[in-house]
Amino acid sequence: MDIVVSEKQSPFATEPIGRLILKFAVPSVIALLVNSLYNIVDQIFIGNGVGYLGNGATNVVFPITIIALALAMMIGNGRAAF
Numbered sequence: 897m898d899i900v901v902s903e904k905q906s907p908f909a910t911e912p913i914g915r916l917i918l919k920f921a922v923p924s925v926i927a928l929l930v931n932s933l934y935n936i937v938d939q940i941f942i943g944n945g946v947g948y949l950g951n952g953a954t955n956v957v958f959p960i961t962i963i964a965l966a967l968a969m970m971i972g973n974g975r976a977a978f
Contacts, residue, residue: 907919920976923973924969927965928965928969931965935958935961938954939951939954939955942954
């Protein structure tokens, strides 16, 4: 399971910090923005279809969704960086 990567192959040894941040952080930020946009659109449709009780229910679940997404991205991006 341990993968040995020489410094010639590792981008962490050769690429500048700014490029590495763009490579690893920007996809995470985009994923969070898309998830938030999905929630906004979802709130509009649920508000029109169900009403304020549906909006209340999705507002209760939204923080749990964000925490699950953050943990999944932390594991995925950490593994990709490793």
